[in-house]
Amino acid sequence: MTFAPAKWPRKLRSQEWYGGTSRDNIYHRGWLKNQGYPHDLFDGRPVIGILNTWSDLTPCNGHLRELAEKVKAGIWEAGGFPVEVPVFSASENTFRPTAMMYRNLAAMAVEEAMRAQPIDGAVLLVGCDKTTPSLLMGAASTDIPSIVVTGGPMLNGWFRGERVGSGTALWQMSEDIKAGKMTTEDFLEAEQAMSRSSGTCNTMGTASTMASMAEALGMALSGNAAIPAVDARRRVMAQLTGRRIVQMVKDDLKPSDILTRAAFENAIRTNGAIGGSTNAVIHILALAGRVGVDLSLDDWDALGRDIPTIVNLMPSGKYLMEEFFYAGGLPVILKRLGEAGKLNKDALTVSGDTVWDEVKDAKNWNEDVILPVEQALTQQGGIAVLKGNLAPNGAVLKPSAASPNLMKHRGRAVVFEDIDDYKAKINDPDLDIDETCVMVLKMCGPRGYPGMSEVGNMGLPPKVLKKGITDMVRISDARMSGTAYGTVVLHTAPEAAVGGPLAIVQNGDMIELDVANRRLHLDVSDEEIARRLAAWTAPGEKPQGGYAKLFHDTVQGADTGADLDFLRGCRGNAVPKDSH
Incomplete structure (x- = not known):
C-alpha cells in the first residue's frame, strides 16, 4: 500500500534532493532509506526539520527530546515527513565566558543547517534564552517557513512556604549571605527548591521574555509562551505546532511575511507590559537586522515608554510563570494592548490569522497576576x-x-x-x-x-x-x-x-x-x-584565532544588536549545488 501525498502548489525544495530518478536523487534518497523509510515518503511530501536545541549541558532544554516526539506526531498527522536535526545549543548557566558570545555562532550554524539540507519547513524547538533568538535569527536569514515551540518554564519553586524564583532568588540570597542574613547551609537547602522540574527559569527572565517575544512577533502559536514545561498542554502545543508547519509550507508562509515592522512594534510594547528582560533589546534588534526591518534603540524607548507593566511576576513583581499561565498568559496581554490602541491588530501570525483574531476573546482569570492598568507595577514600563x-x-x-x-x-x-x-x-x-x-x-x-x-x-x-x-x-x-x-x-x-x-x-x-x-x-x-x-x-590582548577572533573582529555594538556584521540581512534559501 502506498501513501498518496497531498497536491502541493509548487515543487518543494526537498525535491531537489529526493525527487526523480537521477544518480544524485538516488544517492540522497537511498542513504536516508537506511533508516527504514518507505519509498513513498520521498514522492513530494514536505520534509520538516525539527531543529532541536536539546543538550544535557543545557538544563533548561533537557526535556526537548521528548517534546520533539510530539512535534513529529503532528507533522506525520498533517502529511509531512519529520526529521529531527540537532543544532548548536548555548546555555547561559554553563557556557564561558558567556552564552551571548555564542548566540551568533549558533545562528550561523542554524542558518547553514537549514540552507544546506533538504528542509521545506522548520520547527524551532527552543528553551534557554539564547536558543530562541539564535534559531529565529538563523530562520530569518534563510526565510524558510518556520515556527517556534518553546520547552516552557519550570514549576514554581518553594522554600519554607515562600515562592522561589529561579535566578531572582539566587541574586537575593547571595546578597543575604554577604549581609549576614542567611547561612550557607540554608542557601544550599534552597538550591534544590529553585529548580524543581524541567523547563526554563520560572521568573520573567530572558527565556520567558523571549518566548513571549516569539509569540508577540507572531512566530509561535497563540498561548505558547507560558505553558509550564511539565504540563500536558505543553505537549499538546508541540503536536499542534507540528501540524501547523506542514500547512505553512503549503501556503509558503515565511518569516519575512510575519516579521514586519508592525510585528516588532507589537513585541516591544509587549515587553513593556510584561516587565521583560533588557536582553530582549539586543536580541530583537539583531533579529530585525536579519530581515531588513529598520529598528533602532530609540524605537524601544518611544514604543515602550508609555506602556504600564501589568504582569506581576518576579523579578519586578511577586508571582511566577506558572501563575501567569493560569491567569491566561500572553494572549491576555496582547488583548489588553489591543484594547488600549497599542497593538497592530492586523499583524500576521504563523496561524495564518491576525494577532487580534488570535487574542480578542482571551480572558484574565487572576487580576492579582495580570493587574488592572490602574494597579500597574509602573505606569511607564518598557525599557x-x-x-x-x-x-x-x-x-x-x-x-x-x-x-x-x-x-x-x-x-x-x-x-x-x-x-x-x-x-x-x-x-x-x-x-x-x-x-x-x-x-x-x-x-x-x-x-x-x-x-x-x-x-x-x-x-x-x-x-x-x-x-x-x-x-x-x-x-x-x-x-x-x-x-x-x-x-x-x-x-x-x-x-x-x-x-x-x-x-x-x-x-x-x-x-x-x-x-x-x-x-x-x-x-x-x-x-x-x-x-x-x-x-x-x-x-588587553586581542584573540589570536578561532571563533573568538572572528567574534572580536566583526561583532557590532549592543545598540544595534551585537550581531556579526557579515550576518545581517536575509540570504535566502537557494538550494546548494549538488557536488555528486
Missing part, C-alpha cells in the same frame, strides 16, 4: 533608553526592576576597570564606597569581555549590605540576567573596549542619572573628556 556624554549611542535601564528613589541620582563614581578588578575589590572593607556612590564597571561589552556577560547587576559591597541597603546605581557596558533586578544601567555604548566614554571614567567623577529625562551624564568638561580619550589605549 528606558538613556543618552548623554557617557553613552552617546545609548544605554538601557529597566524601570519596573529599579528603585524609584534612585531613578534620579547624582553620585561619586567608584570604578572597576574590569570584572577581575571588581572581584578583587568589592569585598574589601577599606573600599571607599557608600550607598550614595555610583558603581562603574568597564570592559564587559561585546568585545571587552568578550561576548558581553551578565555581570552588570554587580553585587553590592558587604559594608553597604550590612546597613540594610539593597540597591545602588550601577553602570556598565555589560548585560544582566533577565531574572535580576535593581537600578542598573546596561549596554552602555560605545563600549569601553572600543574607546567609548565609559573607558575614561575615573574614581571620584560625579555621574548624573535622570531616567525621566533619559539622561546619563558624566560631570566632566568636554575638554577633559577629549583629553582623556586622546590619552586612552585599549587594554
Whole structure:
C-alpha cells in the first residue's frame, strides 16, 4: 500500500534532493532509506526539520527530546515527513565566558543547517534564552517557513512556604549571605527548591521574555509562551505546532511575511507590559537586522515608554510563570494592548490569522497576576533608553526592576576597570564606597569581555549590605540576567573596549542619572573628556584565532544588536549545488 501525498502548489525544495530518478536523487534518497523509510515518503511530501536545541549541558532544554516526539506526531498527522536535526545549543548557566558570545555562532550554524539540507519547513524547538533568538535569527536569514515551540518554564519553586524564583532568588540570597542574613547551609537547602522540574527559569527572565517575544512577533502559536514545561498542554502545543508547519509550507508562509515592522512594534510594547528582560533589546534588534526591518534603540524607548507593566511576576513583581499561565498568559496581554490602541491588530501570525483574531476573546482569570492598568507595577514600563556624554549611542535601564528613589541620582563614581578588578575589590572593607556612590564597571561589552556577560547587576559591597541597603546605581557596558533586578544601567555604548566614554571614567567623577529625562551624564568638561580619550589605549590582548577572533573582529555594538556584521540581512534559501 502506498501513501498518496497531498497536491502541493509548487515543487518543494526537498525535491531537489529526493525527487526523480537521477544518480544524485538516488544517492540522497537511498542513504536516508537506511533508516527504514518507505519509498513513498520521498514522492513530494514536505520534509520538516525539527531543529532541536536539546543538550544535557543545557538544563533548561533537557526535556526537548521528548517534546520533539510530539512535534513529529503532528507533522506525520498533517502529511509531512519529520526529521529531527540537532543544532548548536548555548546555555547561559554553563557556557564561558558567556552564552551571548555564542548566540551568533549558533545562528550561523542554524542558518547553514537549514540552507544546506533538504528542509521545506522548520520547527524551532527552543528553551534557554539564547536558543530562541539564535534559531529565529538563523530562520530569518534563510526565510524558510518556520515556527517556534518553546520547552516552557519550570514549576514554581518553594522554600519554607515562600515562592522561589529561579535566578531572582539566587541574586537575593547571595546578597543575604554577604549581609549576614542567611547561612550557607540554608542557601544550599534552597538550591534544590529553585529548580524543581524541567523547563526554563520560572521568573520573567530572558527565556520567558523571549518566548513571549516569539509569540508577540507572531512566530509561535497563540498561548505558547507560558505553558509550564511539565504540563500536558505543553505537549499538546508541540503536536499542534507540528501540524501547523506542514500547512505553512503549503501556503509558503515565511518569516519575512510575519516579521514586519508592525510585528516588532507589537513585541516591544509587549515587553513593556510584561516587565521583560533588557536582553530582549539586543536580541530583537539583531533579529530585525536579519530581515531588513529598520529598528533602532530609540524605537524601544518611544514604543515602550508609555506602556504600564501589568504582569506581576518576579523579578519586578511577586508571582511566577506558572501563575501567569493560569491567569491566561500572553494572549491576555496582547488583548489588553489591543484594547488600549497599542497593538497592530492586523499583524500576521504563523496561524495564518491576525494577532487580534488570535487574542480578542482571551480572558484574565487572576487580576492579582495580570493587574488592572490602574494597579500597574509602573505606569511607564518598557525599557528606558538613556543618552548623554557617557553613552552617546545609548544605554538601557529597566524601570519596573529599579528603585524609584534612585531613578534620579547624582553620585561619586567608584570604578572597576574590569570584572577581575571588581572581584578583587568589592569585598574589601577599606573600599571607599557608600550607598550614595555610583558603581562603574568597564570592559564587559561585546568585545571587552568578550561576548558581553551578565555581570552588570554587580553585587553590592558587604559594608553597604550590612546597613540594610539593597540597591545602588550601577553602570556598565555589560548585560544582566533577565531574572535580576535593581537600578542598573546596561549596554552602555560605545563600549569601553572600543574607546567609548565609559573607558575614561575615573574614581571620584560625579555621574548624573535622570531616567525621566533619559539622561546619563558624566560631570566632566568636554575638554577633559577629549583629553582623556586622546590619552586612552585599549587594554588587553586581542584573540589570536578561532571563533573568538572572528567574534572580536566583526561583532557590532549592543545598540544595534551585537550581531556579526557579515550576518545581517536575509540570504535566502537557494538550494546548494549538488557536488555528486
